[in-house]
Amino acid sequence: MDINALSTPISEHEMYMRLALREAANAFDHDEVPVGAIVVVNNKVVAKAFNQVELLNDSTAHAEILALTSAYQSFGSKYLPDATLYVTVEPCLMCCGALYWGKLARIVYGASDEKNGYRHFTSSPPFHPKTEIIGGLLAYEAAALMKDFFRARRQ
Amino acid sequence: MDINALSTPISEHEMYMRLALREAANAFDHDEVPVGAIVVVNNKVVAKAFNQVELLNDSTAHAEILALTSAYQSFGSKYLPDATLYVTVEPCLMCCGALYWGKLARIVYGASDEKNGYRHFTSSPPFHPKTEIIGGLLAYEAAALMKDFFRARRQ
Numbered sequence: 314m315d316i317n318a319l320s321t322p323i324s325e326h327e328m329y330m331r332l333a334l335r336e337a338a339n340a341f342d343h344d345e346v347p348v349g350a351i352v353v354v355n356n357k358v359v360a361k362a363f364n365q366v367e368l369l370n371d372s373t374a375h376a377e378i379l380a381l382t383s384a385y386q387s388f389g390s391k392y393l394p395d396a397t398l399y400v401t402v403e404p405c406l407m408c409c410g411a412l413y414w415g416k417l418a419r420i421v422y423g424a425s426d427e428k429n430g431y432r433h434f435t436s437s438p439p440f441h442p443k444t445e446i447i448g449g450l451l452a453y454e455a456a457a458l459m460k461d462f463f464r465a466r467r468q
Numbered sequence: 469m470d471i472n473a474l475s476t477p478i479s480e481h482e483m484y485m486r487l488a489l490r491e492a493a494n495a496f497d498h499d500e501v502p503v504g505a506i507v508v509v510n511n512k513v514v515a516k517a518f519n520q521v522e523l524l525n526d527s528t529a530h531a532e533i534l535a536l537t538s539a540y541q542s543f544g545s546k547y548l549p550d551a552t553l554y555v556t557v558e559p560c561l562m563c564c565g566a567l568y569w570g571k572l573a574r575i576v577y578g579a580s581d582e583k584n585g586y587r588h589f590t591s592s593p594p595f596h597p598k599t600e601i602i603g604g605l606l607a608y609e610a611a612a613l614m615k616d617f618f619r620a621r622r623q
Contacts, residue, residue: 372546372569391527410562414527439561439589
């Protein structure tokens with residue numbers, strides 16, 4: 314991440330990522346893998362979601378997919394060219410594909426996912442060419458939630 | 469596709485793909501990009517869907533995603549290890565990712581998609597290692613529907 318190249322001040326990105334982290338904490342409290350996502354358009358949060366794979370018994374119910382679907386419904390549009398999606402963990406291939414179709418302006422993610430993140434599967438970013446990608450924002454906080462979750466499950 | 473290696477007789481695969489083609493024709497009739505999908509478990513159709521991106525204003529509403537979500541709800545399970553998904557067109561990256569998470573037994577697709585199909589983005593199949601992939605079944609019929617659709621849109 315090149316902070317000098319950011320078109321939005323870092324503090325604003327951090328503010329929204331902290332809302333995404335709050336969603337991730339919600340997931341944690343519901344015994345879901347703690348991932349949260351927020352969609353922001355023109356400095357307004359238009360959708361938020363946490364991973365609900367277990368609650369919905371649906372392995373497509375990742376935070377990003379739920380947040381995107383909510384934002385599409387909110388806007389009555391299948392594209393979000395002015396939107397930024399904040400997600401606490403590097404998106405998987407399914408979510409990258411969904412974000413590709415949505416043609417978002419920007420995707421900001423937190424912790425890397427060595428096992429299921431898109432970088433494990435593709436050598437070049439599978440996003441829309443117009444989408445800006447920023448990785449590693451508040452990664453420590455997002456990764457700590459994930460580690461606590463999986464440590465508790467192993468006990 | 470190596471027909472001799474198929475664990476299900478070709479006529480059965482064809483029968484289910486024709487049901488998926490019927491879904492694709494439904495999509496066509498609703499002015500949607502004509503893609504249809506069917507989920508089969510133990511010789512029973514447990515879900516069927518056609519692409520509804522325009523109807524739902526949701527770019528995640530591909531036939532495969534809708535069929536998977538319907539099948540998960542039907543089974544009360546987030547995995548479908550005994551299921552075969554038939555889809556008329558080569559899945560995109562989003563749908564491959566969704567199928568990966570579902571751990572399906574088999575994916576059978578029809579026409580290739582040179583622009584948006586997963587083979588355009590990845591050199592190795594991004595599916596679960598336990599999932600069998602069969603491509604090209606009734607490809608001509610599926611491709612003809614797509615060509616007719618886009619020809620009509622250009623006029």
